[in-house]
Amino acid sequence: MKKAVALLLTAVMAFGVTATAVHAEAGFEEIPIFEDEEVGFMNVSAVYFQPVPMAPGQEDTENYNMHLECDVSAMENDLGYGLGDWVPYLTVDYDVVGTEEGNEAHGTFMVMSASDGPHYGANVSLPSADTYTVTFTFHSPAENGYLIHSDAETGPGGLLEDVFGEGNLSVTYEGWEYAPQEW
């Protein structure tokens, strides 16, 4: 019987080691939804993590399941954005729609900075596990008063109209299998 006990204890230890192997950065861990989708001159990624307080005025996180973040960086462009730089002055709408009625979240991201730099994000309530379709809609920075030098001498060569002339741009990612996490 002692052999059986030893065998079982070994199994338990192995199980424990497996569990410990599920390693993550302590505390803060970005969970990817999609990465490196390209739209216009922008590279777009989406991640989520625990709901976070945001100052000023958005400190209450009690009613949210996650902080949804949209990272937008510039690719090669003639609008004056540095390669890999965060693209400012955008208005980014988010629509997260599940397969079952009521499983959805909509809104407009706020602009903010975290330890890893500026981004578009919002605390979102998405309490049900489901397969979701995530759509980000990008409005032209011109809507928020962003200007581009349009003369040949000082301008970067392009205009925002070249990119947003036909309307807003959007990225849609289907098949995000999400289950609420405990943070």
Next chain:
Amino acid sequence: MLKYLILGAEGMILTTIIAGLLYAWISGRYGNTGKYILHGFALCGMIAAIVMSYMKNTTSLVHTGTWNVRIFTVALAAALLLLVFGLIGMKKRSVFLDRLVCVMAGIYLAALLFYALPDIYAAPFNFSLGGAGVFSSAFFTRLVGLLLGVFLSILAGIATARIGSRSPRGLLTGVLVAAVLVNTVHQFGKIASVLYTRRVISGTTVFNFVKWSANNEDLFIYGVMAAAAVLPIVMWVRSFHVNEPYENPAQHRKIRAKWRSIRRWGSTALICSILGIVILSPVKAYANRPVELSPVEESILDGDNVYVPLEQVEDGHLHRFAYTTPDDITVRFIVIKKPNSSSYGVGLDACDICGETGYFERNGQIVCKLCDVVMNINTIGFKGGCNPIVIDYSVGDGYICVPTSTLIEHQDEFK
């Protein structure tokens, strides 16, 4: 208050009922030694939960998902070993084996407490008070709600332990195994959820299990409650068919007192379970019901302006008005007289961040319906954050005058 009542009950009742069953089972079979071991591990679990709660809320060192996987892995292993050693112990008893069974039960209990308690401990420090302090009625009512939920759970656990200790051994064992099995499925679901989210495991079947488990959290609590409810029901029925021999009236009185006690604890256990179900079903549905916006009030449309009589909005409460544009879009706007002031807060019933979701009044505060952020009434009419979108207006001759042009300009906010 209701929200925290639900938190207290939902977070604790499954743990306390299983703890009650374990306590009855261990104390019945292993006596005081078993009790001491169980008490020791329970204490360890409670103290470890205090440390975990502190670490979670004051440092960034704890990743809850990873810790949950560890806790549930330990709990599952302890449950498995408890079952195996328990079965072996039924055929052949030894002091070593008895201790091992008690230790496994203790580890299982400690893991349950270590998982459940940190959020309960931390809750009073994280109450959403909307700016109110700890010496406020808002804090007090939330605390009362939380304590009531926790008290109900503890009472359910004690009643389960009491009735379990008087139940037939086989029945108690069956109920305990059933409750632990239900909780095991629950814990597997939690582990799978973390591993799937981190892409350690994959597959449609796994996600379907994760989805089902996550969307039916309360089902596991009901399952454990249902299993535990078998004990009081069986003992209630038995109490009406008592046929225990006695030699004198004193013994007869003792037997009757015993069964009276069984009925009382059985009733308590059942009432706690029923209250638990009420809290987790209708009360929870009521507490989470969507907020209804107050109806749109009458205003005067005259030419190119919408007029709101000042006397209509003098009371300091939120008033909602609307104008239908030529494109047949109803544009809502709100008016509130600012506290200790003769000025008015006027803005769209929508904000740049949350869109046309609207605002409602709660306990004298103006709250965004979507994000539940409380507005500073004095800043309504100014741009920024989740404030209502600013619109043109003027005040004069006893009216607030809002040009229809400013409402038409913002009609796209109301899709």
